[in-house]
Amino acid sequence: MTESISGTTEIFGLIGDPVEHSLSPQMMNAAFSTYKLDARYMAFKVRVEDVSLAIGAIRALNFAGVNVTLPHKSTVIPYLDEVTPIAKKIGAVNTISNVRGHLKGTNTDFSGFIRSLKKLNFTPKNKVIAILGAGGSARALVAGLADAGASRLIINNRTAERAEKLVKEFSQFFPETKLEAVTLQTIKETTLDLLVNTTTVGMFSSGLPVDIMECREISILADLIYSPRKTSLIKQAEKMGIPSLNGIGMLLYQGCESFTFWTGKKAPEEAMHNRLLSLID
Known part of the structure; x- marks a missing residue:
C-alpha cells in the first residue's frame, strides 16, 4: 500500500451489515503495505435491499475486489458472472474478484x-x-x-x-x-x-x-x-x-486466501497477524 492515493489506486472492500466492527480493513491494508501495492481496502455498509446495487457498483466503479460478510454471503451469488465449484457447493461467497468487469466469487471461510x-x-x-x-x-x-x-x-x-x-x-x-x-x-x-x-x-x-x-x-x-x-x-x-x-484465526486465514485470490501473491501472514493482534490486545 503506497502512502498516497492516485488515479491508479486499486480499491478493495468489505460489504455487509454491520461492518463497523470489522478488522478486515486494517488487516488487508497491512498486507498491501507489506508489498507496497497501490491499493486501499475499506468497509461499506450495505443493506439487504441494496445488494444488487452494491454488486453493480463494483463493476461501475471498477473495484478490484471485495469480501462479503453477513448477511449477504448467499444473496450475492445471482449477481456474479462466475462462482467457483466449492462456493457453488457451499452456496455462499465471501470473496469476489473483478477482472475487467467479470465478477468471480469464491469462498475462503471453510x-x-x-x-x-x-x-x-x-x-x-x-x-x-x-x-x-x-x-x-x-x-x-x-x-x-x-x-x-x-x-x-x-x-x-x-x-x-x-x-x-x-x-x-x-x-x-x-x-x-x-x-x-x-x-x-x-x-x-x-x-x-x-x-x-x-x-x-x-x-x-x-x-x-x-x-x-x-x-x-x-x-x-x-x-x-x-x-x-x-x-x-x-x-x-x-x-x-x-x-x-x-474468530481471529479464521479471519486471518480467510483473509490470507482472499489476498492471494485477488493478487496472485502469497499473503504476508505475519504482517496481517501482527496487525490483528495490535488491534485486539
Missing part, C-alpha cells in the same frame, strides 16, 4: 476455519461436531468439516427449517458424514468433540447462544465472533476449563 483449528491441534476426521446457526458461515463450515472427514455434524438454528434445508442439501455431497438438524436440547445431551457458534449472539450483547454448563461434554469450543475478543460463550468455556478459540 479453509480459513480448518487452518485455525490447528492452533488447538484439532483435526475434524472421525469427530462429532455441533454447529450453531445455518447461515453463510455455517454452510462453509459444514462443507469444510465434512470434507475433512467429520463423522457426524449436528446443526441447530433458530429457524429449524433453515437447518433442515441445509442438512438435506449437503447430505448428497457428503454421504459419509451423518448430518442432522437438531434442537438445542439434543446438542446439550450429545458428547461433542467440537462446538462451533456461527451466529451473531454475543457480538453486541452478553447473551449466550447456548448455556454450555447444561451440556454433557464439550472437548473444544469455537466462536466465530472476534469482536469482542472474548464473548460470554468464550468466557464460560474458560471458566469450565474447555479449550476455546475465537
Whole structure:
C-alpha cells in the first residue's frame, strides 16, 4: 500500500451489515503495505435491499475486489458472472474478484476455519461436531468439516427449517458424514468433540447462544465472533476449563486466501497477524 492515493489506486472492500466492527480493513491494508501495492481496502455498509446495487457498483466503479460478510454471503451469488465449484457447493461467497468487469466469487471461510483449528491441534476426521446457526458461515463450515472427514455434524438454528434445508442439501455431497438438524436440547445431551457458534449472539450483547454448563461434554469450543475478543460463550468455556478459540484465526486465514485470490501473491501472514493482534490486545 503506497502512502498516497492516485488515479491508479486499486480499491478493495468489505460489504455487509454491520461492518463497523470489522478488522478486515486494517488487516488487508497491512498486507498491501507489506508489498507496497497501490491499493486501499475499506468497509461499506450495505443493506439487504441494496445488494444488487452494491454488486453493480463494483463493476461501475471498477473495484478490484471485495469480501462479503453477513448477511449477504448467499444473496450475492445471482449477481456474479462466475462462482467457483466449492462456493457453488457451499452456496455462499465471501470473496469476489473483478477482472475487467467479470465478477468471480469464491469462498475462503471453510479453509480459513480448518487452518485455525490447528492452533488447538484439532483435526475434524472421525469427530462429532455441533454447529450453531445455518447461515453463510455455517454452510462453509459444514462443507469444510465434512470434507475433512467429520463423522457426524449436528446443526441447530433458530429457524429449524433453515437447518433442515441445509442438512438435506449437503447430505448428497457428503454421504459419509451423518448430518442432522437438531434442537438445542439434543446438542446439550450429545458428547461433542467440537462446538462451533456461527451466529451473531454475543457480538453486541452478553447473551449466550447456548448455556454450555447444561451440556454433557464439550472437548473444544469455537466462536466465530472476534469482536469482542472474548464473548460470554468464550468466557464460560474458560471458566469450565474447555479449550476455546475465537474468530481471529479464521479471519486471518480467510483473509490470507482472499489476498492471494485477488493478487496472485502469497499473503504476508505475519504482517496481517501482527496487525490483528495490535488491534485486539
